[in-house]
Amino acid sequence: MTDSVFLPDPENKAKSVEAMFDRISGKYDRMNRLLTFRLDVAWRKAAVREIEGGPNALVIDLACGTGDMCNDLQAAGYTALGFDFSMGMLCNASTTAALTRADVLRLPLPDSCVDAVSCGFALRNFTGIEPFFAECARVLRPGGRLVVLDAGEPKSKILRFGHSLYFRKLVPFIGGLLSDRAAYSYLPASTAYLPEPHVVNNLIRAAGFRAVVHRRFGFGAIHRFVGTRT
Ligand SMILES: C[S@@+](CC[C@H](N)C(=O)[O-])C[C@H]1O[C@@H](n2cnc3c(N)ncnc32)[C@H](O)[C@@H]1O
Numbered sequence: 505m506t507d508s509v510f511l512p513d514p515e516n517k518a519k520s521v522e523a524m525f526d527r528i529s530g531k532y533d534r535m536n537r538l539l540t541f542r543l544d545v546a547w548r549k550a551a552v553r554e555i556e557g558g559p560n561a562l563v564i565d566l567a568c569g570t571g572d573m574c575n576d577l578q579a580a581g582y583t584a585l586g587f588d589f590s591m592g593m594l595c596n597a598s599t600t601a602a603l604t605r606a607d608v609l610r611l612p613l614p615d616s617c618v619d620a621v622s623c624g625f626a627l628r629n630f631t632g633i634e635p636f637f638a639e640c641a642r643v644l645r646p647g648g649r650l651v652v653l654d655a656g657e658p659k660s661k662i663l664r665f666g667h668s669l670y671f672r673k674l675v676p677f678i679g680g681l682l683s684d685r686a687a688y689s690y691l692p693a694s695t696a697y698l699p700e701p702h703v704v705n706n707l708i709r710a711a712g713f714r715a716v717v718h719r720r721f722g723f724g725a726i727h728r729f730v731g732t733r734t
Contacts, residue, residue, distance in 0.1 A: 510686070510693035514631070518607070521629045522590050524687045525569070529592030531683045533570050538682075539675055540722075545572075547653055547726055548624055552576045554651045554730045561619035564643070566608040566636075567626030571599030577622065587611060609635050613643045620649040627654040628697035633704070637711035644733040650713060651730050655691075656698045658724030667725050671695075704729055 512520035528535070536544050552573070555563060561582050565573040568586030570593055577584035584601040587608050588594055594603050606612055608623075609630065621640045630636045640650050655671075658664050671692040679688020698704070701718040704727070708716045713731030720727060 510689040511696065512690075517629075517631050518589075524684075524690060525590035526592030528684050528687045529570070529590060529596040532593065532596065533572070533598075535679065535683050535688075539678065543722055544625075547721055547728075548573050548576050550721070551622060551624065551651045551653050551728060552580050552582075554728070555580070555582070555620045555622065555649050557582055557619045557649065562617075563620040563622060564611075564613070564618050565601075566611075566621060566623040566640070567629065568601075568603060569593045569597070569624075569626075571597035571601060571603065573622050573624045574599045574601035574603070577601070582620075609639055611639055611643055615642055616645045618643050618648065619645060620651070622651045624653045625655060627652055627704075628656075628694045633699070634707055634711070637708055637713075641712040641733060646733050648733045649730065650708065650733070651728065652708075653726065653728050654698055655725060656695050656701075656727050659720070660724065663723050663725075667723060671725070698727070701727055701729075 559581050563577045563582040563584050565584060565586045568574055568588045571586055574584040574586045578601060586601050586603040587606045589605060589607050591605060594605055597603055621644055627633060658667050675692055676685055676689040679685055705716045705718050708729055708731045712734050714734050716731040718729050
């Protein structure tokens with residue numbers, strides 16, 4: 505079966521992604537911990553360390569899901585606000601941060617009003633990556649940081665082979681046993697939406713960011729992009 509089988513038509517992508525996260529929201533956190541061997545916790549904490557905001561800086565977490573990154577932002581001393589369009593994910597959130605249901609491509613926020621933006625594991629779910637970075641640039645004040653995490657493919661051929669066995673065979677199998685096979689087949693297939701890191705770096709720069717840096721974690725399969733608003 506090809507990956508395209510698990511990917512929605514472009515015009516249905518947003519609705520289908522929202523419905524999928526609504527469906528898996530109740531077990532989302534437990535599945536994340538299980539499938540990443542709890543490494544997702546460390547990846548988010550490391551992302552928060554990149555923000556380097558002052559005390560009480562206002563940081564928005566986009567596509568916040570169940571609020572894990574909001575909790576890490578609060579633990580680092582920031583004022584965190586989360587935005588996500590899946591009511592299921594928001595209802596299953598465990599955070600004291602204020603959460604708002606919104607499409608992160610059209611944030612209900614004025615221009616230049618936040619000190620930093622974070623976004624974990626959601627880039628490949630958006631209908632457009634450029635509109636997303638444009639929206640981040642719009643709401644960030646000059647000098648504010650953008651930190652984005654997402655899952656992709658490792659660089660080395662050997663690691664890509666092992667990763668592919670795990671991510672494309674075992675993850676859908678375990679997901680099917682414990683949660684939702686279609687969703688846990690979509691998740692690895694959707695890495696196809698993530699452009700090569702140098703392309704993402706260029707998109708971030710073109711949206712109005714400088715000092716753009718890409719780093720890999722998790723055997724090269726987790727990508728982190730950091731930029732500073734010009
Ligand atoms: C893989 S989850 C990541 C959740 C969380 N950031 C984390 O680190 O676990 C992807 C999230 O993106 C959200 N999402 C996708 N597209 C969105 C959009 N256009 N606007 C708001 N939320 C969106 C989904 O509802 C889902 O909660």
